[in-house]
Amino acid sequence: MKNQIRLRFAPSPTGPLHIGGLRTALFNYLFAKKMGGELVLRIEDTDKKRTVKKSQKHIEESLSWLGIDFDESTSKGGDYGPYNQSERGSIYIKYVNELVEKGLAYYAFDTTEALDLERKSHEKKGKTFIYNSHNREKGRLVNSLVLSEKETQEKIKKGQYVIRFKTPADKVIHFEDIVRGKLSVSTRDIDDKILFKSDGMPTYHLANVVDDHLMKISHVIRGEEWLPSLALHNLIYNAFGWASPKFAHLPLILKPTGKGKLSKRDGDQFGFPVYAINWLEEKLYKGFKESGFLASALINYMAFLGWRPQGENEVYSMSELITDFSLNNINKAGAKFDPKKLLWVNAQHIQKTNIKDLIELCSSKNTDIEKGVFDRFLEIVRPRLETIDGLKKKFLYLFERPGINKDLVSKMSSKETISAINDFITELKSNKANKAQSLKEMLSKSVERSGAKFGKTLGFCRASIVGKMEGPDVFEMMEFIGSEETLDRLTLCVNI
Numbered sequence: 221m222k223n224q225i226r227l228r229f230a231p232s233p234t235g236p237l238h239i240g241g242l243r244t245a246l247f248n249y250l251f252a253k254k255m256g257g258e259l260v261l262r263i264e265d266t267d268k269k270r271t272v273k274k275s276q277k278h279i280e281e282s283l284s285w286l287g288i289d290f291d292e293s294t295s296k297g298g299d300y301g302p303y304n305q306s307e308r309g310s311i312y313i314k315y316v317n318e319l320v321e322k323g324l325a326y327y328a329f330d331t332t333e334a335l336d337l338e339r340k341s342h343e344k345k346g347k348t349f350i351y352n353s354h355n356r357e358k359g360r361l362v363n364s365l366v367l368s369e370k371e372t373q374e375k376i377k378k379g380q381y382v383i384r385f386k387t388p389a390d391k392v393i394h395f396e397d398i399v400r401g402k403l404s405v406s407t408r409d410i411d412d413k414i415l416f417k418s419d420g421m422p423t424y425h426l427a428n429v430v431d432d433h434l435m436k437i438s439h440v441i442r443g444e445e446w447l448p449s450l451a452l453h454n455l456i457y458n459a460f461g462w463a464s465p466k467f468a469h470l471p472l473i474l475k476p477t478g479k480g481k482l483s484k485r486d487g488d489q490f491g492f493p494v495y496a497i498n499w500l501e502e503k504l505y506k507g508f509k510e511s512g513f514l515a516s517a518l519i520n521y522m523a524f525l526g527w528r529p530q531g532e533n534e535v536y537s538m539s540e541l542i543t544d545f546s547l548n549n550i551n552k553a554g555a556k557f558d559p560k561k562l563l564w565v566n567a568q569h570i571q572k573t574n575i576k577d578l579i580e581l582c583s584s585k586n587t588d589i590e591k592g593v594f595d596r597f598l599e600i601v602r603p604r605l606e607t608i609d610g611l612k613k614k615f616l617y618l619f620e621r622p623g624i625n626k627d628l629v630s631k632m633s634s635k636e637t638i639s640a641i642n643d644f645i646t647e648l649k650s651n652k653a654n655k656a657q658s659l660k661e662m663l664s665k666s667v668e669r670s671g672a673k674f675g676k677t678l679g680f681c682r683a684s685i686v687g688k689m690e691g692p693d694v695f696e697m698m699e700f701i702g703s704e705e706t707l708d709r710l711t712l713c714v715n716i
């Protein structure tokens with residue numbers, strides 16, 4: 221028998237998939253896997269005006285790069301398709317008609333201008349205009365509740381109508397969210413939301429509820445921005461006489477400053493990506509992938525945006541996340557997006573990844589580094605990497621001799637240091653050692669003979685090889701650039 225736990229990720233293809241959507245997809249995936257359930261990718265493309273054609277491809281490629289796979293989707297198929305809502309039009313017509321017949325939905329013909337006027341006149345009185353039992357039958361609004369059957373049919377024929385949900389009057393409804401607990405809302409505050417439009421398409425509310433029911437979704441995990449719709453969705457489930465799935469609304473992802481919701485403009489402003497992969501609009505928005513992040517690191521980081529396992533460990537693989545994941549420790553408070561922390565997590569994953577896999581991931585991004593030396597290069601620099609792109613530029617001194625940093629070299633020089641370096645140069649000339657370990661032993665002996673300090677002498681070597689006080693292990697660098705080049709760099713600096 222099939223497992224009853226079924227989840228879905230239901231993006232609207234109105235643009236690229238940003239980190240908020242990716243995090244929602246991930247939490248659905250983790251819970252589905254944890255429970256041995258199934259995961260559906262449903263594309264909510266009923267709003268023709270807002271649909272951006274290439275966006276579905278961006279969504280699918282982003283998810284696939286991250287390793288979030290689905291059991292059912294438009295490309296995979298499945299028993300509950302079609303999985304693009306734009307192809308399910310006749311289903312929604314059937315269900316909205318059912319509500320109209322039961323008297324739980326009605327036709328409305330108000331023009332946008334008339335509704336704007338209502339809104340403005342309410343605002344003037346300090347009130348908010350809500351289209352519901354307060355006013356729907358008072359005669360100012362034009363709908364099938366006040367018009368005769370004949371008038372209604374005539375207006376429907378003209379094709380300018382919407383179908384609204386008939387929110388029950390003056391009821392308090394109670395419902396539950398796994399993250400927020402018990403909630404209640406008065407129907408006085410709920411709008412008779414539009415369910416269906418005369419272009420033959422449902423709105424989000426109808427399509428979402430109908431599909432979650434027909435696709436046998438057991439748990440809905442989605443962003444907090446949908447929490448205000450939960451009361452309405454509960455009412456729609458009741459209207460159809462269907463049991464509603466369980467809901468978990470994930471906390472917002474906040475800007476790095478902690479103030480306000482993260483937006484794509486923040487990425488631009490603070491210089492970090494917000495999309496998994498590149499997105500080209502008027503300009504190129506670089507993705508995490510193209511900026512040198514590992515999919516496993518982004519997964520790890522996103523899992524911690526609003527969730528925390530027990531214990532101190534912060535470095536998790538996908539399978540460890542699945543093992544530890546639970547809906548019970550999702551936070552209510554917004555989760556701050558911290559690009560520095562993401563870099564740290566990325567560095568941890570670069571360290572942890574099997575070297576062969578890492579070489580494969582990195583070499584395609586760093587084609588400017590010769591194949592024959594790439595493996596050795598990566599081994600040396602790996603402990604210092606935060607991202608895996610542009611590596612030649614970051615460690616250019618391993619390929620090209622840097623300019624001499626006179627100030628730094630003199631800072632590192634003392635009589636003893638210079639004498640140790642000269643001794644080392646002589647030794648190296650006669651004994652062309654080229655392994656890090658033997659170079660280290662050789663320098664130690666030169667230091668001893670000259671009465672120099674090892675640390676300072678090492679600093680001199682670093683200043684000569686790199687031109688700055690940074691970079692990988694000095695002896696590893698010497699081995700990488702070779703004894704000739706090491707000799708040249710040291711000689712140039714020892715003689716200034």
Ligand code: GLU
Pocket residue numbers: 230231232264424428441442443446
């Ligand atoms: N299409 C909605 C969105 O893109 C789905 C919301 C939901 O999961 O119910 O956010």
